[in-house]
Amino acid sequence: MVSEERIRGEESKVAALESSGRMSGAPVGARQRRRKEAVELCLRLMCMASSIVAVSLMVTAKQATNVSIYGFSFPINSKWSFSQSYEYLVGVSAAVAAHSLLQLLIGTSRFVRNSSIIPSRNYAWLIFAGDQAFAYALMSAGSAASGVTNLNRTGIRHTALPNFCKPLHKFCDHVAISIAFTFTSCFLLAISAVQDVIWLTQHSS
Template identity: 30%
Template sequence: MASRKQGAREGLWSMGVRLLTTLLCITSLILLLKAKQTVRRALGLGYIAQTVKYSDTSGFIYLVYINILVAAYGLIVFVSLIPSALGKSCSGKCSRWTIFVLDQVFAYVLLSAVSAATEVLYLADKGMSKTQWEALCPTYGFFCHMVSASVAIGSVAVVLLAVLSVSSAQSLFHNFYTRALYTTKMRHSSLT
């Protein structure tokens, strides 16, 4: 009975972290989609309007798509874990293996997307004098702040996905493989 309560607590904790991760990915996505700024620059006797937005860079586009994928995955797993948390059913070994593997995959994919966006943001903030790329953030401050917030929130989501990966591994291996290992150890120790 106590192990069942502990399993239910772990399930609720996992569901809460999954929901938080999903909400963080959605927030990161919204911030990135709203990252757009137009600046008027003097050019000769007139002005020219220059606009910068997330879709100008493949690193930000990649982060948008990965945020959508991770948020969808988080919602699907969250909904699929509701019956288990309510005690209506118990997820089997196959579903736990699937969650374990997909948690790993999505953690690494989101990490790669956040890393790519961080590199683009770094170049926008600092520029690169060797290639004569000028820094954009002094001119497009609002855009850079929105993208920075999106990347920071995405980084927190990566950490939470890593925690979920460890949690799903612990859940999988603790519930299905410790008994077999313990039984094997008991058989070998009784032979000596």
């Protein structure tokens, strides 16, 4: 009798442990999913903020001063809209900010309702394609703007064109920081694209 009671007690303990594992398994998986989705929403928020800062700094980049060439003083006025590369950066960064805001609003709405922020594979592919396209566009815009800024900073060898960033240091500083935030947005979008790939891999069936 003692052995039978002991066996039944052990069996009941095992059953209780298995039941506890099944009961706690779902919440643990749900918490992990919610944590990953929260990270994705944070990436969207940071990307949007970074893009807004890039646009704000670029559109406020302007300065007027005098520059000396061969002993003669000439007034110069520099503004971001004088360069097509800077205009391109502003346009792309503004589009990325709008894209990130839209995804943030949609994702937050679904997150609050305790639904998956990526409802289907088609939606995941769409977001992945958008993240990739905007990341490449940001890289292109940042590289083009960097080339113009580097030319302003170093001047042109064997010509009378000086280093314009010495007299226009405020303008160049605004532009340089704007470009840095542009590349930051590109990096954040690249991370989001990786997250999209991970989701697609885990939901391949």
